[in-house]
Amino acid sequence: MKVTKINLREYLKKYFGFSKFKGLQEDAIESLIEGNNTFVVMPTGGGKSLIYQLPALILDGTAIVVSPLIALMKNQVDAIRGISSDYGIAHVLNSSLNKGEVARVKSDIENGITKLLYVAPESLTKEENIEFLKKQKISFFAIDEAHCISEWGHDFRPEYRNLRNIIHKIGNFPIVGLTATATQKVQEDILKNLGISDAKTFKASFNRPNLFYEVRPKTSEVEKDIIRFINNYKGESGIIYCLSRKKVEEIAQILQVNGIKAVPYHAGLDAKTRARHQDMFLMEDIDVVVATIAFGMGIDKPDVRFVIHHDIPKSLESYYQETGRAGRDGGVGYCLAYYSYKDIEKLEKFLSGKPVAEQEIGNALLQEVVAYAETSMSRRKFLLHYFGEEFDEVNGEGADMDDNVRNPKKRTEAMDEVKMLLEVVKNTKEEYRSKEIINTLIGKENALLISHKTHQQKIFGVGKNKDEKHWMALIRQVIVAGLLKKEIEQYGVLKLSEKGKQFIKEPHSFLMTEDHVYSEENDANIVSIQKGAGSTVDEELMGLLKDLRKSVAKKLGVPPFVVFQDPSLEDMTLKYPVDLKELANVHGVGDGKAKKFGKEFVNLIANYVKEHDIVRPDDLIVKSTGVNSGLKLYIIQNTDKKLPLADIAHSKGLEMPELVKVMEQIIYSGTKINIDYCIDELLDEDQQEEILEYFMEADSDKIQLALDEFDGDYDDEELRLMRIKFISEVAN
Incomplete structure (x- = not known):
């Protein structure tokens, strides 16, 4: 079957309502449709599932999707059923089905109704299933979460090892392997173990430009800080990760007491409770899941707005995977991690009982996490470098989306202190852990120092002009810089590296990074980032559409995002579609969804438009919420030059209200404009204040409400210009 690129885009619009592909999707789909073995490495949220879903819908026969995660299979089956009027278009075949359900699945496959069959590897090994599939028309095999095949992968599953033999038993079909794991070793393992060394490989960038990364010091106030943070995301979905079950229960309880709809999720809960809590999250009955890392692998919820790490994870790969659950719909996701070196020491202690080889790997991974948490460079650059990818921290996509770039840490010269620290390690014969080294520096006696007579040496108390916290931070940064290393055999003992010995002989500049001091003012930043990507959506209509989506989803027993995702609802509030044809042109809708779910939505919008006397955009198809970048630049440059607004409008052939509208779009997209010079001519200081x-x-920045409030004191243009000044100063 010959499918051209033009065809592919038509199919994409028809089935999924998107007018263009993301990244490497199109090329990978083309490769699979042409019958090639294909290998896709794409980060979480990059759109991997579409790579096998679209070809499955286009090609003859049934595509077999192997996935280790029952919850993820169920979500994807619900989503595919959501775009078709035929319930049997997608099925799951796993241990959760009874005999009658299995018979229905097999009947739909035999009758050519089923395009996607999701199976767990265990189900695929059953002889009766192999015999059945041998007789069916299969289009291809997709191996999702393919890193499970490798012992080097972070989620190894022994049952994945046999997949190649089973597929060959069923027949000779194209295979597509998909993973979000980036290390070269794992990639090589997947290709070898699946027997697809000839596969066409598609490796996407690991940059998630819509994610904002922040690391805060973990203090005794951490729970209060988390509650403050979540209160900025009322009604939005989020995940909080903790390392222990006990902490999960504790945090979930604190959130509940503080009026936040939250549930715990960990392996200690029975399967029924876990499934119920997961469903509550998907169906938006609760907002926050507090979980151990057991949660999330099987979650395909696109509108998670924040991921919080109460405890720092054991490796950067885990951190990347877990933060990757935010913002999968393309909206802004906030990734906040709390960091305390005590947590690292706990993890190091845990490793100390393991075999030496395992300790070495574990400690190396932990040092990467420490380096990430303590770095003063762009966190995005640091993360991408870890995955072998270069990043331009000035012009790269998402370059300003982290705390270090927005709020650079203060750095101070510490060459003399580093030399002092290294000499203390050397003069105490490299026998002490961090605690003893610090006690020696600040002159604090304890039994160990007394037994070694350290308290009688000249070096005792040489660093008492700085406190314990300062020396601890310096030790960590010196370890990251490679001047000191921790002994593996004797847990935590500090040793000089070759670099460290050289530093004592030839000291050179060493800039020490100071921690940020966090307070409630920082939470203002959360709101501005959350809204920073904003378009001027109709908030009132958005609320009504979300409520309708929730009730439609409840009736159908599916998660709300299966009906329509948030970006689609936002687009509806900009385009106000009042019939199914117009709805099909909304982002992410398409004909199938418009017919299946659209009627109630267009009715609601039509009534809303009538009641609020809304003038709808003339051309629903080409309407764009973005601002032409040339015009945007022209306005910013000329307001910087303090050119009268009337002149700027005239030179671009715009009426004054049109210019104001464009300026609003600029500031709502997060860019500052300074128009004080023209406001000062219109309004005096008291009026502005x-x-x-x-x-x-105000609860809302709607101009009509402001006009009502001031009852004719100010006109529409004055209030709009003041709103531009306000948003520019407060939010951007």
């Missing part, structure tokens, strides 16, 4: 005070305390 009165309007700014209003916007600061």
Whole structure:
């Protein structure tokens, strides 16, 4: 079957409602449709599932998707059924089905109805299933979470090892392997173990530009800080990761007591409770799941707005995977991690009982996490470098989306202190752990120092002008810089590296990074980042659409995002479609979804438009919420030059209200504009203060509400210009 690129885009629009592919999707799909073995390495949220879903819908026969995760299979089957009027288009075949359900699945496959069959590897090994599939028309095999095949992968499953033999027993079909794991070793293992060394490989960038990364010091106030943070995300979905079950229960309880709809999730809960809590999250009955890392692999929820790490994870790969569960719909996701070196020491202690080889690997991974947490460079650059990818921290996509770039840490010269620290390690014969080294530096006696007579040496107390916290931070940074290393055999003992010995002989500049001090003011930043990607959506209509989506989803027993994702609802609030044809042109909808779910939505919008007397955009198909970048640049440059707004509008052939509208789009997309010079001509200081005070305390920034409040004191244009000033100063 010959499928051209044009065809592919038509199919994409028809089935999924998207007008263009993301990244490498199109090329990978083309490779699979042409019958090639294909290998896809794509980060979480990059759109891997579409690579096998679209070809399965296009090609003759049934595609077999092997996945280790029952929950993920169920979500994907629900989503595929959501775009078709035929319930049997997608099925699951696993141990959760009874005999009658298995018979229905097999009947739909035999009758050519089923395009996607999701199976667990264990189900595929059953002889009766192998015999059945041998007789069916199979289009291809997709191996999802393919890193499970490798012992070097972070989620190795022995049952994956036999997949190649089973597939060959069933027949000779194209195979597509898909993974979000980046290490070269794992990739080589997958190709070898699946027997697809000839596969066409597609490796996407691991940059997730819509994710904001932040690391905060973990203090005794951490729970209060988390509650403050979540209160900025009312009604939004989020995940909090903890390393222990006990901490999961504790945090979930604290959140509940503070009025946040949260549930715990960990392996200690029975399967029924885990499934119920997961469903509550998917169906939006609760907002936050507090979990151990057992949660999330099977979650295909696109609108997770934040991921919090209460405890820092054991490796950067785990951190990347877990933060990757945020913002999969393309909206902004906030990734906040709390970091305390005590947590690292706990993890090191845990490793100390393991075999030496395992300790070495574990400690190396932990040092990478420490380096990431303590770095003052762009966190995105650091992460991507870890995965072997270069990043331009000035012009790269998402370059300003981390705390170090937005709020650079202060760095101070510490050459003399580093030399002092290294000499203390040397003069105490490299026998002490961090604690003893610090006690020696600040002159604090304890039994161990007394037994070694360290308290009688000249070096005792040489660093007492700085406190314990300062020396601890310096030790960590010196370890990251490779001047000191921790002994593996004797847990935690500090040793000089060759680099460290050289530093004592020839000291050179060493810039020590100071920790950020976090307070409630920082939470203002959360709101600005969350809204920073914003378009001017109709919030009132958005609320109504979300409520309708929830009730439709409840009736059908599917998660709300299966009906329509958030970006689709946002697009509806910009385009106001009032019939199914118009709805099909909304982002991410398409004909299938419009017919299946659309009627109630277009009715609601039509009534809303009538009641609110809304003038709808003339051309629903080409309407764009973005601002032409040339015009945007022109406006920013000329407001910087303090050119009168009337002149800027005139030179671009715009009416004044049109110029104001474009400026609003600019500031709502997160860019500052300074128009003080023209506001000062219109309004005096007291008037400006009165309007700014209003916007600061208002529940909404809608101009009509402001006009009502001031009852004719100010006109539409004055209020709009003041709103531009307000958003520019407060949010951007």
